[in-house]
Amino acid sequence: MRKYFSGVVILALLTMLVTACSGDAGNSAAPSDASSSGSSQTTGDQPKDGGNLIIGVQADPVILNPNYAGDRVSLTIDQALYAPLFQVNNGKKTFYLADSLEPSADNLTYTLKLKSGLTWHDGEKLTADDVVFTIDKILDEKQNSMLRGNFIIHGKPIKAVKVDDTTVEFKLPQVSPAFEATLVQVTPIPKHIFEHEADIEKSPKNNTPVGSGPFKFKEYKTGEYVTLERFDNYFGGKPHLDTITYRISKDANASNLALQNGEINIKYVDPQDAATIEATGNFEMKNYSEGRLAYMLFNENSDTGLMKNKEVRQGLSYALNREELIQVAYTSPDYADPAKSFVTPDGLYHDNNVTTYDNDVEKAKELLQKNGVVGKTLRFIVTSGNKAQEAIALYVQQKLKDVGVNVEIQSMDASAFSDKFTNPETSDYELTVGGYIMGFDPDAYSILYTTGSDSNYAHYSNPEVDKLFQEGAGEADTAKRGEIYKKLQETIAADAVIYPIAYTKTIVAVDKKFGGLDEAVLKPVVIFEDPSKLYQK
Amino acid sequence: MKRLIVRRLLQTVPMLFFVSIVCFILVKAAPGDPVRSFITPNMHAEDIERVRHNLGLDKPAYIQYFIWLKNCLTGNFGYSLVNHKPVMGQILERLPATAGLMGSAIALAVILAIPLGLVAGANRNRWVDKLVNMIAYIGISLPLFWLAILLMYFFSIKMHWLPSMGMRTIGVNSALDVIRHGILPCVVLAIGFLTVYVRYIRSSTISQLKEDYVQIQYAFGSAKRIILFRHVLKHVVLPVITLVGMSMGDLVAGAIVTETVFSWPGIGSLGMTAVRGMDYPVIMGITLFSSVLLILGNLLADILYGIVDPRIKTTR
Numbered sequence: 043m044r045k046y047f048s049g050v051v052i053l054a055l056l057t058m059l060v061t062a063c064s065g066d067a068g069n070s071a072a073p074s075d076a077s078s079s080g081s082s083q084t085t086g087d088q089p090k091d092g093g094n095l096i097i098g099v100q101a102d103p104v105i106l107n108p109n110y111a112g113d114r115v116s117l118t119i120d121q122a123l124y125a126p127l128f129q130v131n132n133g134k135k136t137f138y139l140a141d142s143l144e145p146s147a148d149n150l151t152y153t154l155k156l157k158s159g160l161t162w163h164d165g166e167k168l169t170a171d172d173v174v175f176t177i178d179k180i181l182d183e184k185q186n187s188m189l190r191g192n193f194i195i196h197g198k199p200i201k202a203v204k205v206d207d208t209t210v211e212f213k214l215p216q217v218s219p220a221f222e223a224t225l226v227q228v229t230p231i232p233k234h235i236f237e238h239e240a241d242i243e244k245s246p247k248n249n250t251p252v253g254s255g256p257f258k259f260k261e262y263k264t265g266e267y268v269t270l271e272r273f274d275n276y277f278g279g280k281p282h283l284d285t286i287t288y289r290i291s292k293d294a295n296a297s298n299l300a301l302q303n304g305e306i307n308i309k310y311v312d313p314q315d316a317a318t319i320e321a322t323g324n325f326e327m328k329n330y331s332e333g334r335l336a337y338m339l340f341n342e343n344s345d346t347g348l349m350k351n352k353e354v355r356q357g358l359s360y361a362l363n364r365e366e367l368i369q370v371a372y373t374s375p376d377y378a379d380p381a382k383s384f385v386t387p388d389g390l391y392h393d394n395n396v397t398t399y400d401n402d403v404e405k406a407k408e409l410l411q412k413n414g415v416v417g418k419t420l421r422f423i424v425t426s427g428n429k430a431q432e433a434i435a436l437y438v439q440q441k442l443k444d445v446g447v448n449v450e451i452q453s454m455d456a457s458a459f460s461d462k463f464t465n466p467e468t469s470d471y472e473l474t475v476g477g478y479i480m481g482f483d484p485d486a487y488s489i490l491y492t493t494g495s496d497s498n499y500a501h502y503s504n505p506e507v508d509k510l511f512q513e514g515a516g517e518a519d520t521a522k523r524g525e526i527y528k529k530l531q532e533t534i535a536a537d538a539v540i541y542p543i544a545y546t547k548t549i550v551a552v553d554k555k556f557g558g559l560d561e562a563v564l565k566p567v568v569i570f571e572d573p574s575k576l577y578q579k
Numbered sequence: 580m581k582r583l584i585v586r587r588l589l590q591t592v593p594m595l596f597f598v599s600i601v602c603f604i605l606v607k608a609a610p611g612d613p614v615r616s617f618i619t620p621n622m623h624a625e626d627i628e629r630v631r632h633n634l635g636l637d638k639p640a641y642i643q644y645f646i647w648l649k650n651c652l653t654g655n656f657g658y659s660l661v662n663h664k665p666v667m668g669q670i671l672e673r674l675p676a677t678a679g680l681m682g683s684a685i686a687l688a689v690i691l692a693i694p695l696g697l698v699a700g701a702n703r704n705r706w707v708d709k710l711v712n713m714i715a716y717i718g719i720s721l722p723l724f725w726l727a728i729l730l731m732y733f734f735s736i737k738m739h740w741l742p743s744m745g746m747r748t749i750g751v752n753s754a755l756d757v758i759r760h761g762i763l764p765c766v767v768l769a770i771g772f773l774t775v776y777v778r779y780i781r782s783s784t785i786s787q788l789k790e791d792y793v794q795i796q797y798a799f800g801s802a803k804r805i806i807l808f809r810h811v812l813k814h815v816v817l818p819v820i821t822l823v824g825m826s827m828g829d830l831v832a833g834a835i836v837t838e839t840v841f842s843w844p845g846i847g848s849l850g851m852t853a854v855r856g857m858d859y860p861v862i863m864g865i866t867l868f869s870s871v872l873l874i875l876g877n878l879l880a881d882i883l884y885g886i887v888d889p890r891i892k893t894t895r
C-alpha cells in the first residue's frame with residue numbers, strides 16, 4: 043500500500059512538470075518587464091529614432107580594442123564602437139572613415155584620404171596621426187598585436203606616413219594586391235588616449251574605450267552586459283537607436299528562451315533551433331553566407347602514409363555525397379551551399395566549376411581497391427559535443443563502410459582536438475573536419491596550402507601550387523591574377539587536398555520590432571556592418 | 580580555544596601550498612595551449628614565439644610555478660593570460676554575485692531542511708517521512724540544469740513573473756531588481772543543497788530520538804513537539820554546521836552550471852571560461868581563493884561546535 047502511494051505522488055509530480063512546460067501560450071497575461079511579447083505589426087517603414095536593442099552574445103568580450111580583438115564578441119562590439127576605414131562587400135568598397143584609397147602607378151604606394159571633420163567620441167579630432175599611430179603600434183613587436191603579420195611582406199614592414207591631416211601614404215616593400223584586404227582589418231585607435239601607454243593590451247584605458255563608430259561606450263557589467271549609446275556626431279549621420287546592449291548568455295538553450303521572452307532581440311541560432319524560433323512568428327530569420335568553408339581534411343602526415351596518395355583521397359571523396367552531407371550536418375540546404383572550390387564565394391576569383399570527386403561508389407571501390415585501402419581502418423578525430431562534426435564523422439563512417447573501409451571515430455575535448463589539428467607533428471589520425479574564414483583576397487589562402495606553412499593542416503605539398511601562390515601575391519594585373527587563382531582552385535580540387543563540404547551560413551533571428559537590416563548590411567562574425575542604420579519600428 | 584585556532588591556521592599554509600602545486604600540475608598536464616587564444620592562422624611562427632615569450636610561457640613549467648608563487652607571496656596573483664586583467668580584481672569583482680547567490684541558497688536550504696528533516700525523522704516510515712524522502716530523492720536525481728530550464732520556461736516565458744536571465748535589468752541598479760533576478764537561480768541551488776541537508780538531519784534526528792534524554796522526557800510526559808523543537812533540535816543542528824562549513828568553498832567557487840544557465844555573473848562562469856582558455860593564473864586564483872574559504876569554513880564550524888556542544892571543547 044505504501045509503495046503504491048509513493049508511485050502516485052511521483053506521477054502527480056511528473057504531470058505537474060509536464061503541464062508546466064506544455065502550457066499554452068494563451069495565458070501570457072501580464073508581460074511584466076518583457077517588452078516584446080506581442081510584436082505589433084505597424085509596418086511604418088520610415089526609420090524612427092529612439093529605442094533600445096539587445097543583442098545576445100555568448101561570452102564576455104576579451105578586449106574592446108581593435109588592435110587586439112580576435113574573438114567574435116569583441117569584434118562584434120568593436121564594429122559599433124569603432125568605425126573602420128572602409129569595408130568590402132562582393133568586391134565593392136564602402137568607405138567609412140576613409141574617403142578614397144588610390145594605388146600609385148607602380149602599385150608600391152597607396153594614398154588614403156580621410157573624411158574631414160572626423161571626431162572621436164570624446165570630441166578630439168580624428169586625423170592621419172591616429173591612423174599612422176595605429177599602424178605603428180600594430181608593427182611594434184612589444185605590443186603583441188595579432189595583426190602584425192599582415193603588415194610584413196617578405197620580412198619587410200609596410201610603412202605608414204602622414205602627408206597632411208587627412209592624408210596617409212602607405213609604402214609597400216613590393217607589389218601586393220592583397221594590401222587592401224589587410225587594410226580592411228584596420229580600425230584606427232585614438233592616439234591621444236594610448237600615446238603614453240607602455241603596454242596597450244594591458245592598459246586599463248581599454249575598459250572605457252573611446253572610439254569613432256556610431257555608438258559610444260556607456261557601461262560594462264562583467265558577466266552581464268555591455269551597453270553602448272548613440273554618438274550624435276557620427277560622420278554617417280545620427281544613429282536611430284538610443285542604445286545597443288550586448289547581453290552575455292553562455293547557455294544556448296537559456297538564451298533561446300530569453301529571445302522568445304523579449305529579453306534578447308537579436309542572436310545567432312543553430313540550424314537545429316531555427317525552426318522552433320521561427321514558429322513563434324515574432325522573428326525574422328536571416329540566413330547569410332559567413333564566407334566560411336567547412337571541409338573534411340585528409341592528414342597527409344598520418345603514419346600510415348595512405349593520405350599522401352592522391353588516388354586514395356579521390357577514392358574516399360567518390361564514396362561521399364555532398365548533398366547528403368549538408369543535410370546531415372546542417373539539417374537543410376537553406377543553411378549551407380555546396381562547396382567545390384577552396385575559395386569561399388565572397389572571395390575574389392572564386393570559381394565553383396572545378397573538378398570534383400563525388401557520389402560514385404564504383405569508382406570509389408576501384409580506386410581504393412587498387413591502392414590497398416579496402417579493409418584498412420582510418421582514424422577520424424572530432425571535437426566531442428560539436429554536433430556538425432560528429433554528424434559528418436558518422437555519415438562518413440557509414441559511407442566508407444559501404445566501400446569496404448573502416449572508420450574509427452575518436453572524440454576528444456576541444457583543446458585536445460585543436461592540439462592535434464594544429465600540431466604539424468601529429469601523425470595518429472587520417473581524417474577530420476575543419477573550417478576557415480579567410481577574407482576576400484585569395485592570397486590569404488596561401489598559408490593553408492603552401493609547403494611547410496604553419497597553417498597547412500593537411501600537410502599538402504605541391505611545388506606548382508607554391509609557385510602559383512607566389513605569382514598571385516605579386517601580380518598587379520587583375521586579369522592575369524584571376525587566371526592564376528582559377529588555376530590554383532582547379533589544381534587543388536583535382537588533387538583532392540580536402541573534401542570541400544559546404545559554404546556555411548549564419549542564421550540570425552531578429553525581433554520583428556526592428557528594421558533597417560538591409561541598410562545595416564548583415565556581415566559574418568560581427569552581424570551588422572553599420573549598426574547606425576538599425577531602427578525600432 | 581585560541582591555541583586551536585592558531586594551530587589550525589598554521590596548518591592551512593602547507594595545505595594551500597599543496598593545493599597550488601596539484602592545481603598547477605593538473606593545468607599544465609591538460610591538453611591545450613593558452614597561446615592558442617592569441618593566434619590566428621595569419622600569424623607567423625616567430626610572432627607566436629614572441630607572444631609566448633612575452634607571456635613567460637617559454638620557460639620550464641617549474642620556473643613558471645615559482646614565479647607565480649613568488650608573486651603570490653607579494654600579494655600579486657597575476658594577470659589573466661586572455662584578457663590581461665588582474666586575477667584578484669576579476670575574482671573580487673564577481674565575488675558579491677556568487678556569495679550573495681550561494682549564501683541565500685544555503686540559508687534557504689537550511690531553513691527548509693531543518694523542519695523537514697526533523698518531522699521526517701520523528702515520523703520514521705510514516706507517510707510524511709516517505710514524502711520528504713521521495714522529494715529528496717527526486718531532488719538528488721534531477722539534473723539541475725534541466726530543472727533550471729524548466730523553471731525558467733514556466734515562470735519567465737509562460738507566466739512572465741520573473742526575468743529569465745542575468746542579475747539586473749539593463750541599466751537598472753536596485754536591490755529589488757537583483758532579488759527578482761536571483762529568485763530562480765537561488766531556488767534551483769537551494770533544491771540541490773536541501774536534498775542533501777534533509778537526509779543528514781533526518782538520520783541525525785532518528786539517532787537522537789533513541790538517546791536517554793529523549794526517553795526521560797517522554798517518561799516525564801513532555802509533548803513530542805516540545806521534545807523535538809526544544810531538545811532534539813539543538814543536537815541535530817550539529818551536522819548542519821559541518822555541512823554549511825563545507826559549503827563555504829562553494830560560496831566563492833560558485834555553481835558553474837546554474838550560473839551559466841541563468842547568466843549569473845559569478846565566479847563559476849569566470850572559472851569555466853578560464854578552464855576553456857587554459858588561463859592558468861585565473862584557475863589558480865579561484866582554486867586558492869576557494870580553498871582558503873573552505874579551510875576557514877571548516878575552522879569556523881569547529882569553533883561553533885565548541886559553542887553549541889561544550890563536550891567537544893573539553894575533549895580537545
